[in-house]
Amino acid sequence: MDFYDVIRTRRSIRSYRSDPISEEVLNRVMDAARIAPSGSNRQPWKFIIVKDESLRQRLASICGGQNFIAEPPVAVVACGYDIHRNRGGYMGEMSILVDVSIAFTHLIQAARAEGLGTCWIGAFDNNQVKELLNIPENFYVVAVTPLGYPREEKFREPGERKNLEEIVSTDKF
C-alpha cells in the first residue's frame, strides 16, 4: 500500500472480528517494528504477542476495561529497557519512550498496510501489565494494541485535526 494511503486511512479500531492472523502477515507486521530506527541504534525494545485468551481478557481489564482489546486473536504489548544506561542526551532516561514509540508507529502502520486494525492504548497500570506478562523490573511498558481484522468494512472519517497554520511556523515559534 502507498505510504500516504497508509497514514491517511489508518483509524483507531474498537470493534474486531475473531478471524485468525496468518503467521506470514504477523511476521511482516512485527518486522516493520524490528527495522525501526532508534537512538544510537540501541533497539531498546521488546514486543510481546499475547495470544492466550485469558491473558488478553486480563490485559483488557488492566487497560481500563476496554473490552474490545480482547476481541481479536492477538494483542501486542511493547516495552523498553535500559533506561539508565543511555548516554545522556536530551531527555535522559525517557529516551526509550521515543524509541519504542517509533517502532510501535511502524507496527501500527504495517498493520494498516496488511488490512489489520489497531488501537494504540496508553492508559494502563505499568506494574499490573508487567506482573501479568512476567516483564522484568528494568523494563517499562510503553504501549498496547489489539491486532485483528476490523468488524466494520466501511471507511470512517478521520478525527478532526488542526490546520497546518496552527501547528507550523517558520524560523521562530
Next chain:
Amino acid sequence: MDFYDVIRTRRSIRSYRSDPISEEVLNRVMDAARIAPSGSNRQPWKFIIVKDESLRQRLASICGGQNFIAEPPVAVVACGYDIHRNRGGYMGEMSILVDVSIAFTHLIQAARAEGLGTCWIGAFDNNQVKELLNIPENFYVVAVTPLGYPREEKFREPGERKNLEEIVSTDKF
C-alpha cells in the same frame, strides 16, 4: 512510494546538497505530521521550519556541533506542550514524548517518500533550542532534523538490527 519501501530504505542522512525544497513537497511532509494520531487526539505539537541560515548554524552548534544539520536549506524542530494537563494515564507528563514521536516519525517517513533525507537528532540542550527559536516555557523540544536532498545517490546498507527472535515473544516476556 510503497509503505514497506519507505521504512526499508529510510536512512539517517548526514551529508546534504543545498538544493531548495519546493513548498509543495514541504507541505506534503508537514501534512504527514499533522494527520498523525495522538492520545485523545490532543495533537500537542508544534513544528518550526528553520530556513534562516544563521539560525540553522546556531541550531547545529547547539546539537553538539553536528554541522551537517545546517547543510540543507531546512531544519525542522518538533516540540510538544501541555504536559501537565493530560488526564493521567500511563506515563503522566511524559505522554507528549510519545505523541510528538509519532508525528515526527510520520514526517521522517514522508520525507523519505519524497526523496528527501533526514536525521533524527535527540542530543541537544532543550533550553538553548527554546531560547534560539522563542519557544514558550510550557513547551518541550522533542526532536530536530535537517531536511534536504541527500548528497550521496547510492543506497547504503541499513544499520544492523536484532533478529525477530530476540525482540518478540509470545504470551509471556
